[in-house]
Amino acid sequence: MEKAPLVPDSPLEVRLREIARRVLRLCGGRSNWDVEYDFAYRNITGKRLRILDIGWCDSLLPLAFAKAGHIVTVYDLRPYPERHRNLTVIQGDFLENQLPPCSFDAVVMVSTIEHIGLGGYGAPERADADFEIMRQLRRILVDGGRVILTFPFNERERELFLNLRGGTRWNGCKGYLKGGSFWM
Amino acid sequence: MERLQRLFEGWFVLDVEFWIAERKLLGRWVKWRPATMQEAARAYETLGVQGVACFVLSNRPLEWWQR
Numbered sequence: 001m002e003k004a005p006l007v008p009d010s011p012l013e014v015r016l017r018e019i020a021r022r023v024l025r026l027c028g029g030r031s032n033w034d035v036e037y038d039f040a041y042r043n044i045t046g047k048r049l050r051i052l053d054i055g056w057c058d059s060l061l062p063l064a065f066a067k068a069g070h071i072v073t074v075y076d077l078r079p080y081p082e083r084h085r086n087l088t089v090i091q092g093d094f095l096e097n098q099l100p101p102c103s104f105d106a107v108v109m110v111s112t113i114e115h116i117g118l119g120g121y122g123a124p125e126r127a128d129a130d131f132e133i134m135r136q137l138r139r140i141l142v143d144g145g146r147v148i149l150t151f152p153f154n155e156r157e158r159e160l161f162l163n164l165r166g167g168t169r170w171n172g173c174k175g176y177l178k179g180g181s182f183w184m
Numbered sequence: 185m186e187r188l189q190r191l192f193e194g195w196f197v198l199d200v201e202f203w204i205a206e207r208k209l210l211g212r213w214v215k216w217r218p219a220t221m222q223e224a225a226r227a228y229e230t231l232g233v234q235g236v237a238c239f240v241l242s243n244r245p246l247e248w249w250q251r
Contacts, residue, residue: 029214153237155225
């Protein structure tokens with residue numbers, strides 16, 4: 001499998017996509033990005049939160065949180081081109097992070113976890129890296145901190161490759177809510 | 185199911201939503217709607233596009249007055 005270059009979409013592409021998202025919404029429509037974007041917005045409640053965004057440097061969501069007054073750190077293998085006084089960018093593999101414990105109030109992972117550990121974006125392939133990510137999140141989150149997690153959903157677990165840009169893991173969980181309880 | 189259960193082990197799920205595509209225009213899905221987990225799980229077979237799952241997790245459960 002050819003490794004994708006570590007180049008994010010250009011700021012122009014990102015802005016055009018954002019305009020398309022807003023226009024579509026004005027017309028009563030929604031894209032899947034809009035659904036995920038909106039979910040993240042709705043569930044980040046509070047003021048001046050310390051937010052970690054992992055792996056979504058192709059979007060303006062981290063910038064929007066920074067503009068809203070939150071203290072945002074973007075962690076991505078690719079560079080994040082946006083700049084703001086509330087925004088810190090760390091380029092690298094999150095699994096190698098040196099972030100201090102209990103340093104974030106919220107973590108946002110929008111359509112990211114299904115790529116983790118599958119060798120996309122130039123990252124090394126690591127089996128069960130998604131579990132390691134969750135362990136890391138537990139370490140860096142404050143008590144009562146939140147993780148906003150969105151991903152494609154399917155009945156069966158499978159792997160496929162998208163446009164050579166990265167692997168994706170479709171986590172299927174038919175019956176997961178069985179009995180109406182998450183913790184049976 | 186097993187992978188997600190393992191992934192969320194020790195986490196408290198505060199909120200969950202599932203979404204599926206609803207309307208296509210000029211080859212692009214332009215409208216999505218909330219769905220049940222079962223609908224989202226079958227979306228790829230029925231619509232040709234995967235459903236989306238959205239979770240809010242926390243390392244501490246919500247107190248009853250926070251729900």
